Amino acid sequence: MKPLRLDSLDVLAAIIRHGGFRAAAAERGVSSTALSQTIRALEDGLGIRLLNRTTRSVAPTEAGARLLERLVPALQEIRTAIDELDGLRERPSGTLRINAPGPAVDHVLCPLAFEFMEIHPEVRVEIMSDAAIVDIVAQGFDAGVRFGQQLDQDMVAVPLGPPLRYAIVAAPSYLRRNGEPGSPQDLVGHACIRRRFPGGTLARWKFERGGEAVEIVPSGRLTLSSAHQELGAALAGQGIAHLLEDYVRPSLAEGSLVEILRDWSQDLPGWFLYYPSRRHPSAAMRAFLDLVAARRVRPPGPGPLSPGQRPM
Structure with missing residues (x-):
């Protein structure tokens, strides 16, 4: 036939x-x-x-x-x-799936998703928190979020906000007992709250001032696996924490944490929402991109990235 x-x-x-x-x-x-x-x-x-x-x-x-x-x-x-x-x-409907690291989920994606779901009640949103670099196409995600320099060049990237900054913080009670370090090298003698990634590696702390770059492997008795845990430990006076400024801004404002070594703070590229192609996105994805453009997250700090800027 x-x-x-x-x-x-x-x-x-x-x-x-x-x-x-x-x-x-x-x-x-x-x-x-x-x-x-x-x-x-x-x-x-x-x-x-x-x-x-x-x-x-x-x-x-x-x-x-x-x-x-x-x-x-x-x-x-x-x-x-x-x-x-x-x-x-x-019509925006169906499921929108996004993969992103925990900090981006906490401070950028969740606020956007909550507003998006109010506007578009027929869309289901699934956000997977994952620190690893994943193939969003192979794993069935509509989009992902990463730092600008971590993106493949064939991805379309939309900036979600300004550059990020790490802050070194400790509770006043800890600093009264142990003194305040004057340089990144002085941290070696302090109780640093360490972070272990899911793959097993320990996070390194990076600093920069006046063109001088310093990187240390923090030492300390306490090792945790999430920013929320590290923040709680720092507030409890357990040591010095290395956290994105978004996590510690309220605690710094109320005085329950103190920032140290601020002049050594290193700026990082901001978060980027990325997806594989401009051709034929679903109505839900188009609507989410419209919301990103209309509600660009702008926390206090350096000025926002210009619209349409490509990742580094």
């Missing part, structure tokens, strides 16, 4: 439904001759007559009637599936 075109089956159903070629052709905006040629090719491909034609009428053969009996529900299912795709294209 020759390969069949799906539209030829739809033509057959239309001709039988209208009882003739002329009305079916008018519905589809083509000539009766074109439909006749389509049916002839369909019958040749199947090797069986489907319609009995006279100058006055058209009726299905037994084979045509049996095929139509099975065909109509199938064609309706296809139309329903296409209508659902049209809905996804035109």
